[in-house]
Amino acid sequence: MIEIENLSKRYGDNIVVDDVSFTVGDGEIVVVVGTSGAGKSTLLRMINRLVAPDAGRVLIDGQDTTTIPEDELRHRIGYVIQGYGLFPHRTVAQNIATVPRLLGWDKARIAARVEELLDLFQLDPGEFAQKFPHQLSGGQQQRVGVARALAAKPALLLMDEPFGALDPVIRGKAQDDLLAIQRRLGTTIVLVTHDMNEAFHLGDRIAVMDGARLLQYATPAQLLTHPAEAFVEQLVGTVERPFRLLSLVTVKDAMEPGSADGEPITVSATLRDALAQLIWRGRPALPVADASGAPIGRISVDGILKHGRPLA
Amino acid sequence: MSARAVILRVAALLLLVVFVTAPQLFAFAFAPLAANNAPAIYNQGSLLALTLSHLRIVFLATCASTALAVALGIFVTRPKGREFLPLSRSLVNIGQTFPPIAVLAIAVPLVGFGEKPTFIALFLYGLLPIFENTLAGLTEVSPQTLEAARGMGMNARQRLWQVELPLALPVILAGIRLSVIISLGTATIGSTVAAKGLGEVIIAGLQSNNIAFILQGGLVVALLAVLIHDGLGLTERMAARKLGRFVDETA
Numbered sequence: 001m002i003e004i005e006n007l008s009k010r011y012g013d014n015i016v017v018d019d020v021s022f023t024v025g026d027g028e029i030v031v032v033v034g035t036s037g038a039g040k041s042t043l044l045r046m047i048n049r050l051v052a053p054d055a056g057r058v059l060i061d062g063q064d065t066t067t068i069p070e071d072e073l074r075h076r077i078g079y080v081i082q083g084y085g086l087f088p089h090r091t092v093a094q095n096i097a098t099v100p101r102l103l104g105w106d107k108a109r110i111a112a113r114v115e116e117l118l119d120l121f122q123l124d125p126g127e128f129a130q131k132f133p134h135q136l137s138g139g140q141q142q143r144v145g146v147a148r149a150l151a152a153k154p155a156l157l158l159m160d161e162p163f164g165a166l167d168p169v170i171r172g173k174a175q176d177d178l179l180a181i182q183r184r185l186g187t188t189i190v191l192v193t194h195d196m197n198e199a200f201h202l203g204d205r206i207a208v209m210d211g212a213r214l215l216q217y218a219t220p221a222q223l224l225t226h227p228a229e230a231f232v233e234q235l236v237g238t239v240e241r242p243f244r245l246l247s248l249v250t251v252k253d254a255m256e257p258g259s260a261d262g263e264p265i266t267v268s269a270t271l272r273d274a275l276a277q278l279i280w281r282g283r284p285a286l287p288v289a290d291a292s293g294a295p296i297g298r299i300s301v302d303g304i305l306k307h308g309r310p311l312a
Numbered sequence: 313m314s315a316r317a318v319i320l321r322v323a324a325l326l327l328l329v330v331f332v333t334a335p336q337l338f339a340f341a342f343a344p345l346a347a348n349n350a351p352a353i354y355n356q357g358s359l360l361a362l363t364l365s366h367l368r369i370v371f372l373a374t375c376a377s378t379a380l381a382v383a384l385g386i387f388v389t390r391p392k393g394r395e396f397l398p399l400s401r402s403l404v405n406i407g408q409t410f411p412p413i414a415v416l417a418i419a420v421p422l423v424g425f426g427e428k429p430t431f432i433a434l435f436l437y438g439l440l441p442i443f444e445n446t447l448a449g450l451t452e453v454s455p456q457t458l459e460a461a462r463g464m465g466m467n468a469r470q471r472l473w474q475v476e477l478p479l480a481l482p483v484i485l486a487g488i489r490l491s492v493i494i495s496l497g498t499a500t501i502g503s504t505v506a507a508k509g510l511g512e513v514i515i516a517g518l519q520s521n522n523i524a525f526i527l528q529g530g531l532v533v534a535l536l537a538v539l540i541h542d543g544l545g546l547t548e549r550m551a552a553r554k555l556g557r558f559v560d561e562t563a
Binding site for chain 1: 458463467479
């Protein structure tokens with residue numbers, strides 16, 4: 001568990017982070033979102049003490065981070081930045097091995113870990129281990145950057161705009177991959193972005209920042225239905241709101257008994273996807289199938305619409 | 313490297329080696345230049361010995377310049393040393409603006425004749441290119457790379473040795489190459505203060521008005537410069553190729 005308590009940072013007369021507190025549960029993904037200059041990155045960098053806070057403290061599993069030597073703390077916290085900062089003079093394998101080497105792991109253990117991570121990120125070790133960063137595509141560099149951050153099995157991963165340098169097509173895939181890997185490893189993630197869609201896609205909780213202050217810290221659904229301030233409401237997008245809400249709920253929750261004609265929708269799809277299918281095919285209802293393809297119910301436009309309003 | 317380039321370099325090296333070990337073989341080529349029955353080939357000492365001591369003093373001076381300039385470059389790019397950057401810049405610049413001949417004139421009364429004053433002149437003259445290139449190489453390292461290194465828990469020493477210096481290496485090597493080439497030429501004036509070197513041949517030629525001598529001394533220095541320049545350039549490209557950059561600049 002990560003507890004952020006009353007963190008503040010000022011540069012001269014300029015307050016960059018103003019009394020921010022929130023708690024991140026184990027295995028959660030928390031997305032810090034806000035306009036540029038809102039203090040998101042500074043907040044993130046105070047967690048691994050790349051920036052020293054003026055006031056407040058950070059507790060990791062109850063332990064004050066200032067009691068841990070800086071470098072040791074950072075060995076325990078994965079860190080991914082926009083542009084990744086891969087070492088251009090080192091191969092992919094050497095890049096990934098950075099923290100294990102700093103920790104003094106033996107060669108065999110490092111080699112095994114590198115191979116494991118390359119497999120996890122769908123990079124064939126035979127092909128990629130000996131390549132240099134400039135020989136990789138943007139998406140591959142991004143995966144190496146995350147793999148490097150995860151090399152020493154940190155319980156906490158900090159990510160600062162990790163998808164910012166990717167084009168939209170690759171970005172969606174990279175986000176899905178990150179979610180899958182996070183579910184598998186159970187790593188706690190604090191991720192900074194200015195992209196609201198990314199925040200809703202990835203976040204178990206979202207922290208909205210503006211002008212150095214934390215405006216609201218809540219689950220995506222709460223953020224949509226009960227925005228704390230006008231700025232939050234504006235940020236989540238008044239027009240987009242119902243669709244974002246639908247994208248947080250799966251077909252399973254709006255399924256009705258009965259049957260319908262047509263191509264079935266899988267039960268794990270989001271209501272937003274289901275509604276899109278219904279509109280596109282011009283049908284009031286479609287059958288729902290489970291993972292194996294067997295029909296288990298139906299989903300209707302009316303049923304979906306009930307979930308698109310805060311008071312439903 | 314193309315086959316032609318390799319052959320050209322090997323030929324130049326062979327020519328140099330044969331000329332300094334057996335200069336008499338080339339007497340026919342220099343004879344027309346030597347007027348009044350003067351000897352066509354330098355006869356007051358072994359060309360080979362002079363070449364070796366010439367190389368030796370250049371090597372020693374460059375090593376000393378490299379050690380100081382790189383250390384200084386590292387120091388002024390650390391947070392502690394940043395305020396010394398303007399000061400070290402002007403010091404190193406003074407080393408470069410002082411004509412080597414003036415350094416010799418000042419150094420001889422202090423340290424006597426021979427290799428020492430030459431060493432001092434070459435050492436001072438060689439500092440600037442290495443220092444400036446060390447600075448350029450170290451400040452060129454991308455801030456993202458350094459941020460990542462810091463974020464992964466590398467301490468200042470680890471960042472310097474594992475990230476900054478390897479990335480700056482091609483640029484530093486280019487500075488050393490420049491310094492060596494300047495020193496090879498400049499070392500010839502060391503002979504005016506009795507340092508053993510190829511300058512002796514040139515000076516002997518000037519004194520006896522023998523163009524053949526002047527040409528021989530100049531030719532050996534020029535061949536040395538071209539070959540060493542080439543060899544060092546090759547090392548640089550090998551260091552740079554790994555990084556996938558600078559390659560065009562050094563080619």
